[in-house]
Amino acid sequence: MLTDVDPGVVADLQRSVAELTLRVSRLESELAQVKDEPAPLLDETVLAISAAVAAYLGKRATIRHIRLASKPSAWAAQGRSAVQHSHVARAGRR
Numbered sequence: 001m002l003t004d005v006d007p008g009v010v011a012d013l014q015r016s017v018a019e020l021t022l023r024v025s026r027l028e029s030e031l032a033q034v035k036d037e038p039a040p041l042l043d044e045t046v047l048a049i050s051a052a053v054a055a056y057l058g059k060r061a062t063i064r065h066i067r068l069a070s071k072p073s074a075w076a077a078q079g080r081s082a083v084q085h086s087h088v089a090r091a092g093r094r
Contacts, residue, residue: 038068039068041066046063046066049063049066050063
């Protein structure tokens with residue numbers, strides 16, 4: 001054990017640790033609140049989505065609802081992987 005420790009230094013360190021613990025707790029609670037709230041869509045994003053839909057359909061369409069897709073299911077990921085790997089690129093052939 002340390003015998004030459006200044007009690008004032010120990011008290012300062014304990015205060016610093018308590019302050020940092022409080023700050024981390026506040027930040028964690030703020031982060032939990034932010035994660036629960038969806039981010040707002042920018043007008044540019046909605047415009048890009050509507051342009052893509054119009055290009056795909058060949059006519060202007062009304063977009064009623066846009067939602068952020070959550071983590072894809074394993075089934076969907078496996079299906080996309082199968083499709084993407086079924087098209088083998090052959091080098092040198094035209």
